[in-house]
Amino acid sequence: MSRITDQWRKIQETIPAGVRLVAVSKTKPAEAIAELYEAGQRLFGENRVQELVDKQLALPSDIAWHAIGHLQTNKVKYIAPFVSLIHGVESLRLLETIHRQGEKCGRVIPCLLEFHIAREESKFGLNPEEAMAILEDPLYRTLTHVRIDGVMGMATYTDNLTQVREEFASLRRIFGELQRHYFAGAAHFCEVSMGMSGDYRIAIEEGSTLVRVGSSIFS
Numbered sequence: 091m092s093r094i095t096d097q098w099r100k101i102q103e104t105i106p107a108g109v110r111l112v113a114v115s116k117t118k119p120a121e122a123i124a125e126l127y128e129a130g131q132r133l134f135g136e137n138r139v140q141e142l143v144d145k146q147l148a149l150p151s152d153i154a155w156h157a158i159g160h161l162q163t164n165k166v167k168y169i170a171p172f173v174s175l176i177h178g179v180e181s182l183r184l185l186e187t188i189h190r191q192g193e194k195c196g197r198v199i200p201c202l203l204e205f206h207i208a209r210e211e212s213k214f215g216l217n218p219e220e221a222m223a224i225l226e227d228p229l230y231r232t233l234t235h236v237r238i239d240g241v242m243g244m245a246t247y248t249d250n251l252t253q254v255r256e257e258f259a260s261l262r263r264i265f266g267e268l269q270r271h272y273f274a275g276a277a278h279f280c281e282v283s284m285g286m287s288g289d290y291r292i293a294i295e296e297g298s299t300l301v302r303v304g305s306s307i308f309s
C-alpha cells in the first residue's frame with residue numbers, strides 16, 4: 091500500500107459516520123487521485139477551475155467534485171455541468187451566476203454559504219447579517235437553479251486550539267440559526283463544511299459534516 095493510501099486510510103478510520111471526507115487534491119497529479127479512487131474515495135476538492143476541469147475530464151465520471159476555494163463569476167460556466175458542491179459562495183451576484191449557468195445545463199447546483207469566522211482579517215466570507223440580506227432578497231427567491239445546502243468556514247491559522255474551537259462553534263451556531271429561520275423542514279440544508287488537516291478533529295467535535303483535508307493525505 092502506498093503512503094498516500096495509507097495516510098488516507100488512517101484519517102478515514104477516525105472519521106465518524108455522518109461526516110464526509112473531501113480529499114483536497116489541488117496541485118496533486120491525476121495519478122494520486124486515481125490511487126485514492128481505487129481505494130474507495132469518491133469525493134475530491136479543488137480550488138482552481140482549470141485544474142478541476144482538466145481532472146474531471148481525465149478521471150472516472152462517478153467522482154464527486156467539490157469547488158472549495160474562492161470562485162470568480164466568469165469561471166462558473168466551466169464547472170456548472172458537473173460540479174457536485176460549491177463551498178465558497180459569499181455573494182448574491184455569485185449565486186445569480188451559478189443559477190444562470192445551472193439553468194443552461196438543466197441542473198440545480200448545490201452551494202454552501204461561506205462565513206468569516208476567523209479573527210484574521212484576510213479570510214473571505216460573510217457575516218450573519220450579510221447572509222440574512224441575501225436570503226431575504228427577492229432576487230434570491232427567483233434563483234431556482236441553485237440550492238443552498240449549508241455553510242462553510244475556515245478557522246484562524248493558529249496554535250490556540252481554544253480559539254479554533256470557538257470559531258468552529260460559531261459556524262455551527264450560524265448554521266443552526268439559518269436552519270431555524272430560513273430552511274425549516276428543508277432536509278437538503280444539512281452541511282457544515284469545516285476542518286482542514288490541522289484542525290479537522292476539533293471541527294468534527296464541533297459539528298462538522300464535511301472535512302476538507304489535503305496535506306495530511308497527500309504529503
Ligand SMILES: *Cc1c(COP(=O)(O)O)cnc(C)c1O
Pocket residue numbers: 114116137158159286287288302303304305306
Ligand atoms: C487547501 C484547502 C484545504 C485543505 O487544506 P490542508 O491544510 O492541506 O488540509 C481546505 N479548504 C480549502 C478552502 C483549501 O483551499
